[in-house]
Amino acid sequence: MFEIGPSLMCADLGNLERDVRELDQAGVDFYHIDVMDGEFVPNFTLGPDIVKRVRGITQKPLDLHLMVNSPERYVSMFADAGANRIAVHAESTTNLQGTLSAIRSAGLEAGLAISPATSLDVLDYLYDVTDYIVLMTVNPGFAGQHFIESMYGKISNLKTRLTECGLDTPIEVDGNIGAQTVPECARRGATRFIGGTSAIFRSDASLADNVEHMRALFAQVMPAS
């Protein structure tokens, strides 16, 4: 029921293959790959060549978070590189509905990424083209930030809206997801957890141990998970 997706922008990029193989062994559920263009957010991260390389190492789903302007330009590029899911932000395109539909038409799952200050109303006419929601718990752009406390209430509100619509759309939380935040996010309805610098890529333990610690946090919420 709860899934772990390591955020590869936080991996040791000089040893990416080693990290992915170790995380595969540890049984993570998918990989989260952040794509930034230095315009939509003030940072640069990973691109199609890295997606292709990771696709050659693992069979797990590749979950892309596009923090780029006009992401519709890149859907087929990332589909060809081996992505399984692509999430985009409302603020990044003038045709959000069309972009989500194009992601689906390319055979991928379409995700709506929602920044901390963006209202959940953005979903109102998009439920039928949205396969999952990435609820950002920090402002997009950088790893290692503080969790924005008001996002707990936002997760609950989102869960309520989805339930009222009879939907079980996965809620993915991203940003400072770790020991302090996982249990409360899970209690409020998040089911996919992006593990970055706070959870998976900590230097004080092995990747496998960190995955195990995350699973232990889920068990606090739902002992049978």
Ligand SMILES: O=C(CO)[C@H](O)[C@H](O)COP(=O)(O)O
């Ligand atoms: O999307 C992101 C930043 O925009 C990262 O995936 C995310 O922040 C993970 O890193 P951390 O757990 O250190 O916050």
